Amino acid sequence: MSNQFVNEPMLDLFIFESEQLIEQMEILIISNERSGSYASDAINEIFRIMHTIKGSSAMMLFNTISTLAHSMEDLFFILREDKPQNVDYTDLSDLVLEGLDFIKVEIHKIRNGDEADGNASELINRLRVFQASIKGQASRPEDSNIVDQVVAHENRSSGKQQYYINKVSVETASFKNTFQATLRFEQDCGMENLRAFGVVNDLEGFVEDYYHIPEDLDHEDSARVIGEQGFTLFLKTDRTWEEIHRVLIRTIYLKDLQLNQVQDNELLNNQHIERKISLEDSGVLVSDSSNRDSVAKDPEEKEIYSAVTQQSIINVSVAKLDQLMDLVGEMVIAEAMVIQNPDLNGLELNNFQKAARQLHKITSEMQDMVMAIRMVPLSATFQKMHRIVRDMGKKLGKEVRLEIIGEETEVDKNIIEHISDPLMHLVRNALDHGIEPSEDRQAKGKPQGGTITLEAKNAGSDVLVIIKDDGKGLNKGAILKKARENGLLYKSESDMTDKEIFNLIFLPGFSTKASVSEFSGRGVGMDVVTKNIETVGGTVSIESVLGKGTVFTLKIPLTLAIIDGMNIKVGNSHYTIPIISIMESFKPTENDMITDPDGNEMMMVRGQCYPILRLHELYKIKTTITNLAEGIIIMVEQDNKALCVFADELLGQQQVVVKTLPEYIRRFKKIRGLTGCTLLGDGSISLILETAGLINF
Amino acid sequence: MVDVIENTLEMEEDTQTGRFLTFSLGRESYGIEIRYVTEIIGIQAITEIPELPEYVKGIINLRGKIIPVMDVRLRFKKEPREYNDRTCVIVVDIKDISIGLIVDSVSEVLTIPEQGIVEPPKMNKGFNNRYIKNIGKVGNDVKLLLDCEKLLTDDELENLSEVQ
Numbered sequence: 001m002s003n004q005f006v007n008e009p010m011l012d013l014f015i016f017e018s019e020q021l022i023e024q025m026e027i028l029i030i031s032n033e034r035s036g037s038y039a040s041d042a043i044n045e046i047f048r049i050m051h052t053i054k055g056s057s058a059m060m061l062f063n064t065i066s067t068l069a070h071s072m073e074d075l076f077f078i079l080r081e082d083k084p085q086n087v088d089y090t091d092l093s094d095l096v097l098e099g100l101d102f103i104k105v106e107i108h109k110i111r112n113g114d115e116a117d118g119n120a121s122e123l124i125n126r127l128r129v130f131q132a133s134i135k136g137q138a139s140r141p142e143d144s145n146i147v148d149q150v151v152a153h154e155n156r157s158s159g160k161q162q163y164y165i166n167k168v169s170v171e172t173a174s175f176k177n178t179f180q181a182t183l184r185f186e187q188d189c190g191m192e193n194l195r196a197f198g199v200v201n202d203l204e205g206f207v208e209d210y211y212h213i214p215e216d217l218d219h220e221d222s223a224r225v226i227g228e229q230g231f232t233l234f235l236k237t238d239r240t241w242e243e244i245h246r247v248l249i250r251t252i253y254l255k256d257l258q259l260n261q262v263q264d265n266e267l268l269n270n271q272h273i274e275r276k277i278s279l280e281d282s283g284v285l286v287s288d289s290s291n292r293d294s295v296a297k298d299p300e301e302k303e304i305y306s307a308v309t310q311q312s313i314i315n316v317s318v319a320k321l322d323q324l325m326d327l328v329g330e331m332v333i334a335e336a337m338v339i340q341n342p343d344l345n346g347l348e349l350n351n352f353q354k355a356a357r358q359l360h361k362i363t364s365e366m367q368d369m370v371m372a373i374r375m376v377p378l379s380a381t382f383q384k385m386h387r388i389v390r391d392m393g394k395k396l397g398k399e400v401r402l403e404i405i406g407e408e409t410e411v412d413k414n415i416i417e418h419i420s421d422p423l424m425h426l427v428r429n430a431l432d433h434g435i436e437p438s439e440d441r442q443a444k445g446k447p448q449g450g451t452i453t454l455e456a457k458n459a460g461s462d463v464l465v466i467i468k469d470d471g472k473g474l475n476k477g478a479i480l481k482k483a484r485e486n487g488l489l490y491k492s493e494s495d496m497t498d499k500e501i502f503n504l505i506f507l508p509g510f511s512t513k514a515s516v517s518e519f520s521g522r523g524v525g526m527d528v529v530t531k532n533i534e535t536v537g538g539t540v541s542i543e544s545v546l547g548k549g550t551v552f553t554l555k556i557p558l559t560l561a562i563i564d565g566m567n568i569k570v571g572n573s574h575y576t577i578p579i580i581s582i583m584e585s586f587k588p589t590e591n592d593m594i595t596d597p598d599g600n601e602m603m604m605v606r607g608q609c610y611p612i613l614r615l616h617e618l619y620k621i622k623t624t625i626t627n628l629a630e631g632i633i634i635m636v637e638q639d640n641k642a643l644c645v646f647a648d649e650l651l652g653q654q655q656v657v658v659k660t661l662p663e664y665i666r667r668f669k670k671i672r673g674l675t676g677c678t679l680l681g682d683g684s685i686s687l688i689l690e691t692a693g694l695i696n697f
Numbered sequence: 698m699v700d701v702i703e704n705t706l707e708m709e710e711d712t713q714t715g716r717f718l719t720f721s722l723g724r725e726s727y728g729i730e731i732r733y734v735t736e737i738i739g740i741q742a743i744t745e746i747p748e749l750p751e752y753v754k755g756i757i758n759l760r761g762k763i764i765p766v767m768d769v770r771l772r773f774k775k776e777p778r779e780y781n782d783r784t785c786v787i788v789v790d791i792k793d794i795s796i797g798l799i800v801d802s803v804s805e806v807l808t809i810p811e812q813g814i815v816e817p818p819k820m821n822k823g824f825n826n827r828y829i830k831n832i833g834k835v836g837n838d839v840k841l842l843l844d845c846e847k848l849l850t851d852d853e854l855e856n857l858s859e860v861q
Binding site: 330662663668669672684 | 742745746757758763764765794795796
C-alpha cells in the first residue's frame, strides 16, 4: 500500500507545499526573533505549520522529516500551552532554523529524486533537551498532564505507518456527546484526502469512536469526493463542543466547518443510511445550483460566490507558461507574416486593414497578458535576505537591521532566478565589508546598529533594485592601491572619476578585504554579480560616500522575451536594435564627419562628438553602401554612453520575440554585440544587437 | 502491456539499426545513421552569424525553429562549392542538438548488414579519419560512415583559437 502513496503529482504537491510552509515559517521566526519574543499568534502558526509538515511527510513516508517536525511541534506545543517564562528565544530560533534547514535539504534531495537519507537524531535530541529546559522553568500544575500528552504523541508517532484507523467500535455507552462535523477545504488546496486524514489523526486522542465519509481515505478518488462534497465526520467523545471545535478549526486550508451536536445516539450505528442521505443532499444541492436563476436563494448564492473567489488563484508550472509564451511569440510572428505579406503589396484593402488592426490589438493585448502572468513579485527573494542578515550578523557580531521597500515590485520569473544570487552577494558584502562593528560605529557617532536597505522600484521598462548600507563606504585610496597591486588599472589614477574607481571592484580578481572570511572576500564575487546581471541585460552601478555608506543600483529589464525593435539592414543581413536604446536616426552629411589620425571615425551632432561604428566592418558583411552619406546613422545610448551605428537602411519598427541563438552556436563563444535572434514577418531571421556590447567594444 | 510497448520499441529500433542515409560530397559517398536524421530539406536562405568558424554557415528558420547549419565540405576541409538545386540540408538531432548539414546531394537510404561494416584503417597521418567511424561496403561501392557526435564536438578547442 505504501508505494501507491508516493505518486508523482502528490509528491510535487508535497514538495511545493512544504517549501512554501517552510518559507512562511522562516519569515515568522525571523520577524518574531527581532521583537525579542514570540507572539502567541506566531506560536500557533508555527505549531500548525510543523503539524502539517509532520502529517504530510509521514503520509509520504519521509519519516525523518516527520519525526523532526514532530519534535518541533512538541516544542511549540509547550510554548503555546505553558507559556513558559525566560525562554532563550535566540537559541530557540537557532534551533528551529537549523531544523528547517535540515528539512529543506531533505526536500531538495527528494526533489532531485534522491533518497532523503539525512540523520536528524542529533537535532531531535537537542530539541528534546531544549524542550526539557523550558519545561523545567514552567511550574504549572498541568505539567504532568502535558508530559502525558507528549508521551501520547510519541506513542502515536511510533505507529504512524498505519494510515487510517477504521475503528468502528460499538461501545457507545460511556460517551456523552455525538457530533457531526462537515469540513470543506479550499478549492485548490489539493491532497484533500491527506488533509482529511490529518484531521482524523488530530482527533484520535480525544475521540473514542468515529466514522467518516468518504470511508476510504487511501483511495485517490476520495480527494475528489472531499473536494466536492466536503469531509463528513461522525464522532463520539466526552469532550465538549468547544474542545472539538478548537481542534478542527486548526486544520489548514479549511474553508468552512460545521460542527453540530447530534442527539441521536443511534446515528453512528446507522452510518450507512446517513451516508446515503448526505449523498442525496449534495445531489440536490448541485442540481439546485445548476438550475439557479435570478431569484436564487441567498445562502446558496453566497456559497457559489465564495467558491469563485477561492478559485481566483491557481498554481501553474513554469514550463507551461514558457510554452504559452513561445506560442504567443509564434502567433505574433505569424500575424506579421499575414499582415506584411508581400502578396498584399499595392492592394487597396480597407476591410482587410480594419480586420488586421483588430487582430493586432488582440495579439498585443494577449502578449501583455502572458507577460503579466509571468510577473512575480520580488518579495520572496527579498525575504530570503532576512535570514542571511540574521545569520551573518550573529556570526560577525554586528547588529544589523534589514529594511525592505517596494517588495511588491514585479519582475519576470526568469529574471528573478538570475538576480537572487547577485542580490545575496551584495547583501553579504554590505554586511561583511560595509557595516562597521558596533564600537567603531559608536565612535563615529552613528547609531549602533547598522541598516541595510533593500529597495525595488519601477523605472520605465526597467526595475531598479537598490542595496544601500550606512556603513563605512568605499575607500578610494584602498581600491586604487589594490588595483595597482593586481595590475588592474587601465588609465592613470589622476584621470579616473569616482565612478570609474568604484567600478574597479567589479573586475575579476579584485578584493579589498585583506583576509578572506567565510562569507565574502575571495574576490570572485563582484564580477560574478555583474556577469549575472548582464546576462539578463541589466547593469550595476555604485555610489559611495566615505564614512556614510554605499549604494549599489541594479538596473534590470522587466522582461526578456518580447522587445520593441528597429529592424535595420546591412548588405543582405538583417539586424534588430532594441527601440529603448535608440536616441535618434538620421542621414549624415559628409561635413559632420571627423577622422582622427588613427583612422577612428567620429561625428559631430549638435556640438557633441560621438564615435561611429560601421556594422559592415564590424561583422565583415559585404555591402555596396560604404559611404556614410548613402546609409543611415542610428544613435544608440546606454549608461550615458552614446554611439553612432552605421547601417544601410532602416526597415521599420516591430515587436520581436527574442530567441536565443542555437546552443551549438553559443558553445563556440559569445559573439560580441549579439544577444539573440528573432524571426521577421517574412520568415527570415534577424540578429538582435546588444547596445551595451556594441558601446563597450 | 509494458511488454507490448517494449516490443514495439525494440521493433522500431530494429528497423533503424543498420540503416544509413547516404549523401555525396564530391566523389566520395558518406553514410549517416538514420536514427540521427530528422528531415531533409533543400537549401534555404541562411542568416550569417559573424565571428564563427567558416564551416558554420549561419542559422536557418525551420518552421519557427532556429537551427544552425554546417557546411560539411568545409568541415572536412574540402574546397567550397556553389550551392545549387541538388544541394541539400540534412537536419540531424545529435544529443539534443539540432543542426543542419549542408551536403552536395542526398542519395538514398541503405541497409548495410553488420558483416559489411569494417573499421577504417588506422593511419597516423590521416586527418579525416577522426570523423569516420566505420566503412560500409555495398556491392562494389564504399560508404564512409560518419561519427555524428565527433562532427559536433571534436576539436572545438582548435576552432576557438582559430577564431580569436
